[in-house]
Amino acid sequence: MTLRLILFFLGLLRDLDLGVVLAEHEAMSRSMMLALLIDAVTGGFYVAITRGYLIPMYLAFKYNVALISKVLGLQAVITLIVLTFLYRLGDSICRRLRKKLLLAHFLERAFWASLPLAAPFLPLEVLFLTLANIVASLVGLYITYLAYAYFEKDDLIKLFSRRFALGALTSIIACVVAPLLIYALPVRLAYILAYLLAALVGWVGTATFFLTPFKEVELKPSHIVVPLEHVEIRKVNAFLFFFLFNIFVNIAGIIWIPLSKSLLGLSDREISLFPLLASVGTIIGSMLIKSVRACRVAAIFVVLTFLLLPLARTPTLNFLNFTIFELANISGFIATSIVYSGYVREIGHTKVSLLTQLGYIAGVAVASLLVCYLPQSLLYYVSIALGMLMLAIMYTAIPEISVMPETLTLSVARTVYTISITSGTYLMLLTREAISLFVRALALTLLIIILYVLYMLLTALLSA
Numbered sequence: 001m002t003l004r005l006i007l008f009f010l011g012l013l014r015d016l017d018l019g020v021v022l023a024e025h026e027a028m029s030r031s032m033m034l035a036l037l038i039d040a041v042t043g044g045f046y047v048a049i050t051r052g053y054l055i056p057m058y059l060a061f062k063y064n065v066a067l068i069s070k071v072l073g074l075q076a077v078i079t080l081i082v083l084t085f086l087y088r089l090g091d092s093i094c095r096r097l098r099k100k101l102l103l104a105h106f107l108e109r110a111f112w113a114s115l116p117l118a119a120p121f122l123p124l125e126v127l128f129l130t131l132a133n134i135v136a137s138l139v140g141l142y143i144t145y146l147a148y149a150y151f152e153k154d155d156l157i158k159l160f161s162r163r164f165a166l167g168a169l170t171s172i173i174a175c176v177v178a179p180l181l182i183y184a185l186p187v188r189l190a191y192i193l194a195y196l197l198a199a200l201v202g203w204v205g206t207a208t209f210f211l212t213p214f215k216e217v218e219l220k221p222s223h224i225v226v227p228l229e230h231v232e233i234r235k236v237n238a239f240l241f242f243f244l245f246n247i248f249v250n251i252a253g254i255i256w257i258p259l260s261k262s263l264l265g266l267s268d269r270e271i272s273l274f275p276l277l278a279s280v281g282t283i284i285g286s287m288l289i290k291s292v293r294a295c296r297v298a299a300i301f302v303v304l305t306f307l308l309l310p311l312a313r314t315p316t317l318n319f320l321n322f323t324i325f326e327l328a329n330i331s332g333f334i335a336t337s338i339v340y341s342g343y344v345r346e347i348g349h350t351k352v353s354l355l356t357q358l359g360y361i362a363g364v365a366v367a368s369l370l371v372c373y374l375p376q377s378l379l380y381y382v383s384i385a386l387g388m389l390m391l392a393i394m395y396t397a398i399p400e401i402s403v404m405p406e407t408l409t410l411s412v413a414r415t416v417y418t419i420s421i422t423s424g425t426y427l428m429l430l431t432r433e434a435i436s437l438f439v440r441a442l443a444l445t446l447l448i449i450i451l452y453v454l455y456m457l458l459t460a461l462l463s464a
Contacts, residue, residue: 055257114128148353245359249332278323285327
């Protein structure tokens with residue numbers, strides 16, 4: 001009897017201790033949710049100006065489409081190389097997360113604020129834009145890490161949807177403030193002040209993370225045994241879908257405004273409305289796109305709106321078409337998050353976060369290169385073909401999203417996985433050989449130059 005009483009009280013103490021731990025974890029999750037949402041509120045204003053007005057700002061500084069695509073492509077390639085290196089490092093890049101997040105969060109806003117100042121000096125602009133995007137990718141990595149570490153699948157989708165909605169809400173304010181500055185001041189001065197104001201608002205989010213206590217969270221292995229082959233297939237196919245999605249969306253993002261300007265003769269002030277329309281579309285999209293079915297439908301509209309771009313021959317139709325495009329294009333991120341959230345314990349939350357960043361940056365890099373080197377008429381059809389391929393993978397090769405029976409989907413998924421892995425391996429080998437050949441050629445060139453300089457010095461000494 002005494003033993004039973006002791007065991008009973010020990011059980012009470014254990015349950016009490018477990019309750020305290022759960023309460024602490026729940027309180028920390030709430031504080032992290034609040035911090036991430038405040039970051040989205042301040043970040044919405046900051047991102048709407050720094051990213052939304054980047055191409056209009058370059059147009060104001062007399063950059064043409066080819067130059068814009070070269071600048072964006074170069075920084076994206078460098079950022080992609082850095083992220084690929086970080087992917088190989090694994091979980092070590094997220095140790096001492098608090099200090100790294102605060103530093104990267106602050107520096108990101110500082111680099112973006114400097115872009116209008118550096119715009120007249122092209123090499124400096126490329127340098128600052130590259131640094132801004134590398135640090136922004138790190139911030140995105142750390143925030144995604146925190147999201148996957150603190151929240152499960154349903155709460156994760158709620159968090160991302162709320163972040164999209166709140167960010168888009170404050171971006172509307174930004175899209176009112178920026179055009180007012182552009183209307184009231186000389187265009188270049190207006191962009192300098194707008195980017196500085198965006199950084200100041202963004203640093204409020206930095207202060208929020210500074211005031212939010214959080215500790216490193218390690219995910220425990222899942223009790224559900226999932227075949228490694230299934231995890232690998234989903235990881236690769238979801239990444240391929242997100243990569244193609246970002247190629248398509250970024251091609252549209254780069255050429256939409258310049259093409260609309262050339263087709264419709266829009267002024268700089270009318271162009272300044274596009275970020276506002278993007279914010280309105282994102283708010284509506286964040287309220288509507290929260291499920292697999294919504295992602296399927298929205299992805300079709302992403303392709304369809306770009307397909308109809310040349311037919312929207314009036315400003316009103318063009319603006320409406322662009323708003324629908326922005327409404328739908330958050331579906332790629334939500335769909336990818338739905339897939340990865342189910343396997344984050346098997347893949348690892350650092351790698352899941354990096355895969356998301358890599359898919360985005362790789363899409364920007366390839367889109368920029370295609371815009372730079374393909375004729376505009378051919379680019380349009382290539383982008384539509386890529387959009388159709390993206391839809392095909394989404395609808396047939398990702399079991400969580402596919403419209404086909406699961407057994408048939410797994411068969412198609414294995415085929416897509418095998419083709420993509422084989423193609424990626426050959427591409428990596430080809431890239432390594434090309435880099436090796438370039439380094440050898442560079443070394444040979446330097447050797448010839450050195451020998452020539454030595455020959456000239458010897459000739460001069462002998463003649464003297």
